[in-house]
Amino acid sequence: MENISKSERLQHLYWRAGFGATPEQLLKEGRPVKTLVKEMLTQSDFQPLVVVDVDQFENNKTLKKLAANGKPDRDAIKMRIKENAGLIRDLNVLWIERMASGKNILREKMALFWHGHFACRVLNPAAVQRYLNTIRTHALSNFADLLMAVSKEPAMLQFLNNQQNRKGAPNENFAREVMELFTLGRASGSYTEADIKDAARAFTGWGYNLRGEFTFRQNQHDDGLKTIFGQTGHFKGEDVIRLLLEKKQTARFVAGKIYQFLVSEQTDNPEAQTRIQGLAEKFYKSGYDIAGLLEDILTADWFYETSVRGNRIKSPVELIAGMQHSLGLVFQQKQSLIFIQRTLGQVLLYPPNVAGWPGGRNWIDSSSLLFRMKLPDLLLRSQPVTMQPKQDGDVNTQLLARRGSDLMQVKIDWDAFEKSFSGVSSGQLADALAAYLIQQPLGKTQRAVILQTAAGSVRGEPIRDLTAALMALPEYQLC
Numbered sequence: 001m002e003n004i005s006k007s008e009r010l011q012h013l014y015w016r017a018g019f020g021a022t023p024e025q026l027l028k029e030g031r032p033v034k035t036l037v038k039e040m041l042t043q044s045d046f047q048p049l050v051v052v053d054v055d056q057f058e059n060n061k062t063l064k065k066l067a068a069n070g071k072p073d074r075d076a077i078k079m080r081i082k083e084n085a086g087l088i089r090d091l092n093v094l095w096i097e098r099m100a101s102g103k104n105i106l107r108e109k110m111a112l113f114w115h116g117h118f119a120c121r122v123l124n125p126a127a128v129q130r131y132l133n134t135i136r137t138h139a140l141s142n143f144a145d146l147l148m149a150v151s152k153e154p155a156m157l158q159f160l161n162n163q164q165n166r167k168g169a170p171n172e173n174f175a176r177e178v179m180e181l182f183t184l185g186r187a188s189g190s191y192t193e194a195d196i197k198d199a200a201r202a203f204t205g206w207g208y209n210l211r212g213e214f215t216f217r218q219n220q221h222d223d224g225l226k227t228i229f230g231q232t233g234h235f236k237g238e239d240v241i242r243l244l245l246e247k248k249q250t251a252r253f254v255a256g257k258i259y260q261f262l263v264s265e266q267t268d269n270p271e272a273q274t275r276i277q278g279l280a281e282k283f284y285k286s287g288y289d290i291a292g293l294l295e296d297i298l299t300a301d302w303f304y305e306t307s308v309r310g311n312r313i314k315s316p317v318e319l320i321a322g323m324q325h326s327l328g329l330v331f332q333q334k335q336s337l338i339f340i341q342r343t344l345g346q347v348l349l350y351p352p353n354v355a356g357w358p359g360g361r362n363w364i365d366s367s368s369l370l371f372r373m374k375l376p377d378l379l380l381r382s383q384p385v386t387m388q389p390k391q392d393g394d395v396n397t398q399l400l401a402r403r404g405s406d407l408m409q410v411k412i413d414w415d416a417f418e419k420s421f422s423g424v425s426s427g428q429l430a431d432a433l434a435a436y437l438i439q440q441p442l443g444k445t446q447r448a449v450i451l452q453t454a455a456g457s458v459r460g461e462p463i464r465d466l467t468a469a470l471m472a473l474p475e476y477q478l479c
Contacts, residue, residue, distance in 0.1 A: 004304060004306075006029075006033070007026050007027070007435070008304075008309070008439070009033050009304050010025065010026050010029055010033065010036075011026055011436070011439060012303075012304060012308075012309045012310075012439065012479075013033060013036065013037070013298065014026075014105075015318075015322070015439075015479035016109075016262050016263075016298070016303075016312075016479065017037070017040055017105060017106045017109055017262075017294075017298055018040075018102070018105030018106060018108070018109050018325075019099050019100060019105060019108075019109070019318060019321040019322045019324075019325050020321075020322035020323075020325050020326045020479075021325075021326065021436075022102070022325065022326060022328075022420075023417065023420030023421065023436060024420060026436060027420065033299070034299050037294075037295060037298045037299050038295070040105065040106040040298075041106060041140060041291045041294060041295060043103075043104050043106075043107065045103070045104065046104065046107065046136070046137065048133040048136070048137075049091060049094050049095055049098065049129065049132060049133060049136070050129065051087050051090040051091045051094060051125065051129060052087050052091075052125045052126050052129055053126070054126050054129075054130065054211070054212060081123070084123055084124065084125050085123070087125035088123070088125050088128055088349055088350075089334075089335075089338055090334075091125065091128060091129055091132065091349060092337070092338065092341075092347070092348045092349050093334045093337050093338070095108075095132065095348055095349075096317060096320060096321055096324075096337055096348060097324075099112070099317070099321040099325075100320075100321040100322075100324035100325045100329075101325070102325055106140065106294070107136060107139045107140055108136070108139075110139040110140060110290070110294070111132075111135050111136040111139040112315075112317060112318075113257075113258065113261045114135040114138075114139055114146065114150075115132075115135060115348070115349075115351070115356070116351065116356035116357055116359070117181075117182070117254075117257060117356065118135060118150045118156065118182060119181075119351040119353070119354055119355060119356035119357075120153075120155050120156050120159045120351070121159060121349070121350055121351055122155045122158050122159050124154075124155070124158070124212075126212055127153075127154045127155040127158065127212055128155055128349055130153060130154065130155065130212060131150070131153045131154075131155035131156065132349070134146075134149050134150060134153055135150060137149075138150075138290075139290070140290055140291050140294070141290060141291070142287065142288050142289060142290060143245075143254060143283075143288035143290055144241075144245050144287065144288045146290070147182060147183070147241060147244075147245070148238070148241055150182075151174075151178065151182075151206075151237070151241060152206070152214040153214075154208035154212045154213075154214065156174075157174065157206060157207060157208055157214075158208075159354070160173045160174040160177055160354070161173045161174065162174035162203055162206050162207065163207045163208065165200060165203055165204050165205075165206065165207075166204055166205070166220040167201075167204050167205070167220055167221060167222040168222070170197070170200040170201050170204055170222070171200065172196055172197065172200040174200070174203055174206075175196050175197075175199035175200040175202075175203050175240070176196050176200075177354055178199070178240070178241075178244065179191050179195070179196060179199070179244065181354060181355060183244045183245075183247075183249075183250040183253060183254070184244065184247065184249050184250060184253055185249070185253040188249050188253065190247060190249045191229065194227070195228050195229060198226035198227055198228050198235075199226075199228055199235075199240045201222040201224070201226050202222075202226055202228070202235040202236055202237055202239060202240045203237040203240065204220055204221045204222045205217045205218060205219075205220045205221030205222075205236075205237075206237050207220075216236075221236070228240060228243055229243055229247070231243065245288065248280070248281075248284050250284075251280045251281075251283045251284035251288065252276070252277070252280040254280075254283070254288075255276055255279045255280040255283050255293060256276045256280070258293065258294075258297070259272070259275065259276050259279065259297070260359075261359075262294075262297055262298070262303075263275075263297065263303065263308055264307075264308060264311055264312070265311075265312065265359070265360045265361075266311075275300075275302065279293060279296055279297065282296060309439050310438075310439035310440050310475070310478045310479065311478065312360075312478060312479055313359075313360060313361065313363050313364060313477055313478060314363075314477055314478065314479050315346055315357070315359065315363055316340070316341055316344035316345060316346035316363065316368075317341065317346055317348060318479065319344070319372065319375075319477070320337065320340055320341070320344075322479075323375075323376075323379070323471070326436075326437070327380075327412050327417060327467070328412060328413045328416060328417065329379065329410050329411070329412050330410060330411045330412075331409075331410055332409040332410060332411065333408075333409065336408050339408075340375070343367075343368070343371050344363070344368050344371060344372065345357075345363065345365075345368055346363070364477075369477075372477055373472050373474075374472070375471075376467075376468045376469075376471035376472045376476075377468060377472065378408050379408065379410050380410075380412070380464065380467065380468040380471070381465075381468055382408075382409065414463075414464060417463070417467075418463050421433065421463060426462070429462065429463065429466060430442070430447060430450050430451055430466055430470075431447075433463070433466050433467060433470055434447075434450070434470055437467070437470045437471060437476060438470060438473065438475040438476050438478075439475070439478065439479065440475045440478070446473065449469070450466060450469050450470060453465050453466065453469040
């Protein structure tokens with residue numbers, strides 16, 4: 001095992017298992033890493049995120065009833081749609097603030113992963129809220145339970161059109177994505193078109209009622225014989241889930257995706273393939289114990305090797321939540337969080353398609369990289385906003401861009417942050433902050449530029465300027 005400091009191990013763990021660390025977490029943490037991982041996996045103070053009463057699930061259903069004289073009341077419909085969008089934005093902000101709070105960080109980090117794995121986008125806020133709390137509830141428990149629960153979520157059934165999946169007119173969308181994206185993988189060769197067709201027949205009748213509760217509509221179910229993966233029976237949806245979990249390819253596919261998320265995007269080399277295969281075998285034998293799989297990864301010696309540390313590009317959400325958590329940063333205007341997400345290309349609860357966000361190098365293009373590099377100045381030095389969010393028709397984010405930096409104001413408890421480095425001499429301050437904020441050592445040129453920045457600081461503010469300058473480095477985009 002490589003000889004790395006405990007602080008380096010902690011920094012890597014806190015970024016991969018959460019959203020960065022506070023100075024106190026790195027400087028004062030006395031427990032062994034394995035003990036800390038165990039605690040992350042067993043935290044139980046789970047709280048659901050709530051912005052809307054579940055009874056309002058009928059919101060979208062009642063849109064059809066908003067009529068006057070037999071004609072649609074377009075103004076009322078537009079108002080309802082706007083209200084729904086506002087509630088989903090509230091849920092977005094509430095979730096990212098929970099990530100940044102430092103509470104149950106591994107649960108929230110894995111919920112973010114599952115949000116991309118079980119990508120879902122609907123316009124009913126009550127359905128979105130239920131779906132989000134389901135993936136958060138099961139984020140660290142058992143994949144079999146998570147798969148069944150998400151598959152029965154009204155949001156997912158609506159998004160993948162299973163509400164329209166009926167006897168005599170099967171809709172294959174849900175059955176296809178359960179195999180291609182949730183369990184076996186598109187390129188696995190583990191299923192055929194015939195398997196998808198009969199699985200769709202098995203899922204006929206799966207739907208939800210006006211209260212947003214899963215319901216099995218027996219009169220719409222095709223109870224004829226079906227052949228799936230070479231087995232024949234009068235299968236229902238639950239049987240398809242069971243058959244999928246019996247296939248070892250499901251464990252292999254899920255373990256591989258979690259490895260990519262927590263360890264490295266590079267999985268096409270023999271070393272990574274060997275690791276993933278070993279993890280998948282244990283995952284399968286455990287009955288799909290997510291916590292056990294995570295513990296195997298986060299406590300492995302190879303997880304802390306130089307080749308693994310600092311090799312992942314932070315997703316926009318990881319970047320924003322990490323800045324909030326590391327600096328105790330609080331946005332004065334919550335809409336700012338939506339603006340930043342849109343500009344960087346990842347808006348929680350609005351995945352681009354059923355496959356979720358591609359991640360990796362896809363997070364970076366010329367415009368998003370420029371905004372990433374300028375974000376520390378925008379937030380820490382109140383520089384004016386000149387970037388425009390990616391076009392999606394959202395009037396509020398366009399308005400924010402026009403109004404500029406007045407809505408990008410933040411509060412930072414600089415006194416508490418500076419206190420953590422009070423014992424560091426001025427000559428060592430840049431290196432101490434660099435060791436906290438980035439996982440790569442400063443090069444000579446970078447260090448000279450950073451020191452020059454501090455030299456020009458107003459009296460009493462070098463730590464603030466150093467922090468902003470370090471966060472503007474390309475290395476800060478990595479974790």
